[in-house]
Amino acid sequence: MAAIPEALAELVSDMESISDRNERAELLIETADRFGDFRVPASIASKPYPEDHRVKACESDAYVWAVDRPDGTLDFYFDVLNPQGLSAMAMSTILAETLNGQPLDSVAAVNSEIVFKLFGKDLSMGKGAGLMGIISVVQTEAKKRLAAR
Amino acid sequence: MSVSITERGYVNPGVLVSTDWVAEHQQDANVRIIESNEDPLLYSAGHIAGAVQVDWTRDLNDQLRRDYLNKASFEALMSRIGVTHDTTIVLYGDKNNWWATYAFWVFQLFGHTNAKVMDGGRAKWEKEGRPLTREIPAYAPTAYTAPERDDASIRAFRDQVLKHVEAGGPLVDVRSPAEYTGEKLHMPEYPQEGAIRGGHIPGAKSVPWARAVNTEDGTFKPAEELKQIYEQEQGLDPNSELIAYCRIGERSSHTWFVLTYLLGFKNVKNYDGSWTEWGNLVGVPIEK
Structure with a gap:
């Protein structure tokens, strides 16, 4: 099985080593601040978004789009309709920054449990399930492309 | 626009306060505003000025057993956030005050009845365009003596x-x-x-x-x-x-x-x- 993309592995390792909760939160908030760079452009989708792009387990109304690159890799775009959905925005930004353009088998290898390494183990079930749901959609899109080859 | 709290026919309307009330009491030394959320990033990203955070997993739960904090931990929590028995605590949070009412319930296990919930929670405050700050307030620790946790009145096993x-x-x-x-x-x-x-x-x-x-x-x-x-x-x-x-x-x-x-x-x-x-x-x- 392929390893996950190096940038993501490094980030997960760095975040996992942070014991100070506030420091972790600050880093994740800074990440969420970059969410606009990966918000789905109007050329790809406009509201109301189709239901099949919605992350079912995410209570922050997160949506995911996978756009094929000519080299066979993917670019991921997102939207999070709940303006308070900061964690969902941070998660989406992390995925876009570390997975866009990466080999599909490495994207498919991303385990949704990295959520707890990135955000800490204190997440509620709902929050954890929502964030894992975003990863799951991304992973599924990569797997679909791999299966079609 | 929603009807004012006092006009809604509640049996205990005093347990709710409006966002206006909270805005007017932000500097009130007898009021401690407490944010309690599901999303762990929200408080750090911005909160009502003067509000402290009470985290449902770290602050309210026993870290070893499946249970709530005990008397000593509750006293330490109240001391840390600068609350005395005379302090009116006002809870608010995300998800329609889901976690704020959870904290409210835990506070009642220790009999801190001088407690209120901000109607509409964090979302209403934000929707009204009211300011948020990232500044973490510091309050002088208090000496808070709590009774033993009362698991009989409002908790079922x-x-x-x-x-x-x-x-x-x-x-x-x-x-x-x-x-x-x-x-x-x-x-x-x-x-x-x-x-x-x-x-x-x-x-x-x-x-x-x-x-x-x-x-x-x-x-x-x-x-x-x-x-x-x-x-x-x-x-x-x-x-x-x-x-x-x-x-x-x-x-x-x-x-x-x-x-x-x-x-x-x-x-x-x-x-x-x-x-x-x-x-x-x-x-x-x-x-x-």
């Missing part, structure tokens, strides 16, 4: 629930309809909060917790609308002994708050073991 079921007592299941019917069991990635069996406790009425709030601004519905849901539609009796539950007792603390304070139900208990306990217990009755 599994043996009590079983006797209650056998006696045909009323329950309210505040989870989603899919959880109530057993269609949704648990997330496989999250087994520590899962359950072996799906369904609901026999006799429980299904009233998802969020039905108590207005979707447009997160404020609580007026008493007449709440009565329509809980009393007329579901036939719950305000004078009966009632047990509310969900999955781990957080959503049901919201319903406990609504029934106890807004509608004046006399004896509502929150079964915090909830479905993660009941759905894993050997031999207890379950309905689908």
Whole structure:
């Protein structure tokens, strides 16, 4: 099985080593601040978004789009309709920054449990399930492309 | 625009304060504003000036056993956030005050009755364009003496629930309809909060917790609308002994708050073991 993309592995390792909760939160908030760079452009989708792009387990109304690159890799775009959905925005930004353009088998290898390494183990079930749901959609899109080859 | 709190017909309207009230009391030394959220990033990203954070996992739960904090930990928490017995605490948070009412319920286990909830929660404050700050306030520690935690008045345990079921007592299941019917069991990635069996406790009425709030601004519905849901539609009796539950007792603390304070139900208990306990217990009755 392929390893996950190096940038993501490094980030997960760095975040996992942070014991100070506030420091972790600050880093994740800074990440969420970059969410606009990966918000789905109007050329790809406009509201109301189709239901099949919605992350079912995410209570922050997160949506995911996978756009094929000519080299066979993917670019991921997102939207999070709940303006308070900061964690969902941070998660989406992390995925876009570390997975866009990466080999599909490495994207498919991303385990949704990295959520707890990135955000800490204190997440509620709902929050954890929502964030894992975003990863799951991304992973599924990569797997679909791999299966079609 | 929602009707003012005092005009909604609540039995205890004083337990709610408006966003206006909070804005006017931000500098009030006798008021401590407390934010309690599900999303761990929200407080750090910006909160009402002067508000402290109470985290539901770290501050309110025992870190070893499945239980709430004890007397000593509660005293330490209150000291840390600069609260005395004379301090009015005002809780608010995300998800329609779901976690704020959970904290409120835990505070009542220690008898801090001088407590209120900001109607509409964090979402209403933000929607109104009110300011948020990232500055973490520091308050001088207080000497707070709490009574022993009272688990008898507003908390239910599994043996009590079983006797209650056998006696045909009323329950309210505040989870989603899919959880109530057993269609949704648990997330496989999250087994520590899962359950072996799906369904609901026999006799429980299904009233998802969020039905108590207005979707447009997160404020609580007026008493007449709440009565329509809980009393007329579901036939719950305000004078009966009632047990509310969900999955781990957080959503049901919201319903406990609504029934106890807004509608004046006399004896509502929150079964915090909830479905993660009941759905894993050997031999207890379950309905689908």
